Amino acid sequence: MINYSDEYTKKVKYEIEGKNYKYKINTFGCELNINDSEKIAGMLEEMGFSKTDNDEEANIILFNTCCVRENAEEKLFGKLGEIKRIHEEKGTLVAIGGCMMQEPSMIEKLKSSYKYVDIIFGTHTIHNLPENIYKVLAERKKVKDVINIDGEIVEGIPVKREDKYKASVTIMYGCNKFCTYCIVPYVRGRERSRNPEIILKEIEELSKEGYKEITLLGQSVNSYVGNNKIKNFADLLDSVAKIPGIEIIRFESPYPSDFKDDVIDVMAKNKNISRVIHMPLQAGNSKVLKEMNRKYSKEDFLELVKKVNEKIPDAVFTTDLIVGFPGETDEEFEDTLDIVRKVDFEQIYMYIYSKREGTIAANREDQVPDDVKHKRFNKLKDLYDKRIDEINNRYLGTIQEILIEGKSKNNENMLTGRTDSNKVVVFKPIEKVEIGDLVKVKILSNHKWYLEGEIVQ
Ligand code: SF4
Structure with missing residues (x-):
């Protein structure tokens, strides 16, 4: 350092x-x-x-x-x-x-x-x-x-944050996973974790400045390695959850097979850790996952979701999916659809596979033709689109705790914020409520890409 x-x-x-x-x-x-x-x-x-x-x-x-x-x-x-x-x-x-x-x-x-x-x-x-x-x-x-060796961790760089209430804190740099489609390990180097005491001090300072929501960042954030006292990601998460004034803690992106029981337990006992877990699946078929060099199978992923749901019944999953990885057959793609039907993903970030020079997958000869990739993408999108309404409707009548982020971009007279599960909610302002406050909002209507509600006292 x-x-x-x-x-x-x-x-x-x-x-x-x-x-x-x-x-x-x-x-x-x-x-x-x-x-x-x-x-x-x-x-x-x-x-x-x-x-x-x-x-x-x-x-x-x-x-x-x-x-x-x-x-x-x-x-x-x-x-x-x-x-x-x-x-x-x-x-x-x-x-x-x-x-x-x-x-x-x-x-x-x-x-x-x-x-x-x-x-x-x-x-x-x-x-x-x-x-x-x-x-x-x-x-x-x-x-x-530009240097090609892994850089040192440099502490003390001044930071100018755009937001006054939400802050991101990088806890580790680089990645050791070498997924065969991904260029990140080549351009960001090997994993280097920051000292946990320095991270906690930074978050304590942010809390004193009025920040209420912290997102811990890393390419594979739960592969974090600490020291003798705060050994791993679970320990760090637990320590962050205890910092006074921090009301919401998020992290991204965890790697599924590094999502161990200790992390689940820490989440279960600390209510200020967001229940939204962005768990990048990438593909639903075990053979494709193996060829992607992901270290889990379809069954492992389903087992992990089951385990999390048992200990954290209000957990919400979001994910990333790639369609048309080299060699993926129609039958193998069906496994991706199958897992989308089985896991209640609240949000899916869908990508059509595209070659990144310098990666193993880019050199494969069995690239999936563009028209097939697009067809599969549309199929997945159709399935997901049908589910959005169903998922949003579950929020109707519920009361959500929302950090007011500002005025709505589309309507100056409305305020906006997000549910814990990251859904955009707009609502009318009321007296004595300001940007940066945490308020309770009753959800009244579903507009597909956002929900509308009213503040309840
Ligand atoms: S996809 Fe994520 S885990 Fe895989 S190599 Fe890229 S950054 Fe690492």
């Missing part, structure tokens, strides 16, 4: 003093990337930059990239094309970081076709951003700062 140094933060601050410099960050990808962007924003603000949402106004435009899905690449290159003019006219600095920059082919592409990019940084070198900005500002250098 190393401590963040603010040596270059001060130098940049001096360099841009009085110039009213602004930054804009474009974030692609998962919660971990969003959390990294909060650190990037934190460092920039310490350097003296302020935030803008307008490219034209920005003095530095940053991209925090993702390489898990193909369309993230298209989005990045589309956006880079758009800002070339701004860079040329105004001298705006352009910096690109994140997972995609850990792929050598991407760096080559940037160097040959997007020569105007000033800073390229990887997933292990985010903390060097002040130094890299200084090199560009003061020394007029282009910077490439």
Whole structure:
């Protein structure tokens, strides 16, 4: 572990003093990337930059990239094309970081076709951003700062969180699982867990600042390894649950076969741990799971769901599913539909398999044709769509405890928040109730993608 140094933060601050410099960050990808962007924003603000949402106004435009899905690449290159003019006219600095920059082919592409990019940084070198900005500002250098070895855990990076009541805290970096379709272990490195005492101190501070909901993050969050006192994920979860003021604790994403009895027991005894468990299944067929290098079978997954339901009767499951993994037959896909019928998933994030260069599955010759993949995807979507109404209707008449997140985006006169199971609920404001309060809301109607209710005293 190393401590963040603010040596270059001060130098940049001096360099841009009085110039009213602004930054804009474009974030692609998962919660971990969003959390990294909060650190990037934190460092920039310490350097003296302020935030803008307008490219034209920005003095530095940053991209925090993702390489898990193909369309993230298209989005990045589309956006880079758009800002070339701004860079040329105004001298705006352009910096690109994140997972995609850990792929050598991407760096080559940037160097040959997007020569105007000033800073390229990887997933292990985010903390060097002040130094890299200084090199560009003061020394007029282009910077490439990417390392392929697992980076150190850097503590003490300033964080600028968008939300005032909900905060994400990364507890581990990297992944050791090597699922055959996934690029993450190659771009984020091996698992490294943060010191538990430092994590708990950070959450205690967040609680003092008024944060009520904490999400613990990791690529395989329950593979967390602690120390002699707080040994594993179950111990850490139990300790977080005891921090005064933290009313809701979530975690994502757990790996099914690492979801051990101790975690289930800790959840069962601590009511402030969310009952929503995002358990990425990926496929319903055991042979496909084996070929994905997932360490559980269909039967193991069903057994785990049964065990959780026995100890936590109000548990709610959500999941990720991939359709059209190489070699998947129609019969094997039927197992995915079968498990969706058997497990009451409240939400399913569905993906059509797409090749990620550098992974084992991408080199397989038995790729499923696109039309077949789409047909299977639509079948799964139809099945799930039919179930949404059924699931939502179960909420009618129930009273849900909701953290008020703000005004509804579609109706300024309404407030919005989420049920513990992550369903969006809108409701009319009442006197003496403010954003950030926890309120009881009676659910009155179902609008498929959201529920409507009223605050009850
Ligand atoms: S567990 Fe599998 S899918 Fe998740 S990040 Fe690790 S390799 Fe990728």
